[in-house]
Every structure is written in structure tokens, then in C-alpha cells.
Amino acid sequence: MKSFVLPVAAAGLLIASCDEAVFCTEEFRSIGFTWTASPMPDSVLVTNIRTGDPIHIMSEPYEQFIPIVDDGSMNQLNSSGDSLKVLVFNNQDSIIATAWYVVGKDNCHIIFQSGPEFLP
Numbered sequence: 001m002k003s004f005v006l007p008v009a010a011a012g013l014l015i016a017s018c019d020e021a022v023f024c025t026e027e028f029r030s031i032g033f034t035w036t037a038s039p040m041p042d043s044v045l046v047t048n049i050r051t052g053d054p055i056h057i058m059s060e061p062y063e064q065f066i067p068i069v070d071d072g073s074m075n076q077l078n079s080s081g082d083s084l085k086v087l088v089f090n091n092q093d094s095i096i097a098t099a100w101y102v103v104g105k106d107n108c109h110i111i112f113q114s115g116p117e118f119l120p
Contacts, residue, residue, distance in 0.1 A: 024108030030059040030070035031103055031112045033086075033119045042091040044068060048076055049083040069103050069110055077105045081113045088119060096120065 035041060046055040046068045055076055059067035068086050069077070076082075081104035088097035101115030 022107045029109045030067040032067035041088045043089045045087045
């Protein structure tokens with residue numbers, strides 16, 4: 001019995017002394033809006049107000065949903081949240097909608113804080 005207790009106790013101490021590990025899900029998150037008018041916008045420009053830089057995303061529009069930021073953009077975001085200005089353009093390069101979002105991140109994914117679900 002003593003030979004079993006010692007390894008178990010040692011393993012318990014090792015586990016207790018380790019930093020808490022981060023486990024992420026394998027999902028890929030995107031944040032955006034559903035376009036409720038016709039026709040669909042021609043393009044969308046998203047700017048991080050803190051940095052002045054445009055946000056680059058990997059997600060493509062799907063049906064009426066238009067993504068503005070996704071997990072591929074995490075290195076462009078602050079953990080506490082960044083204000084994102086969204087300009088929506090028609091095919092004549094005229095602004096047809098404007099919106100503001102606040103999006104942060106954790107160690108794994110982007111985190112929606114505020115912004116409209118539907119536009120215009």
C-alpha cells in the first residue's frame with residue numbers, strides 16, 4: 001500500500017503546482033450583422049478606432065450575414081475590447097449604413113461586447 005500512496009501523492013503535488021492550462025474549443029467565431037434590405041451591400045470597411053487600422057478577416061458573407069471580425073483578427077484586438085467603426089457601401093461606393101461595435105478577446109476567441117445584430 002505504501003508504494004501506491006507515494007506516487008499518487010507526488011502526482012497530486014505536481015498537478016497542484018502547475019499553472020492552470022488554457023483549453024480552447026475548435027470553433028471559429030465571427031461577429032457581424034444580418035443585412036435586412038435589398039440589394040446586398042457591395043463592400044464593408046471595418047476600422048479599429050484605437051489603432052486606426054482596417055480589420056482584416058477570413059470569413060466570407062453567408063446568405064444575409066456579413067461578418068465584420070473573426071478569430072483570425074485576434075491579433076488586431078485588445079483583450080478589454082476595441083471600438084470598431086463599420087461602413088457599409090453599395091456598388092456605387094456610397095455609404096448606405098454605419099455602425100459601431102465593441103469587440104474584445106480572450107486567449108481563444110473574439111468576444112462580442114456590443115453592436116447591432118441587424119442593419120440597416
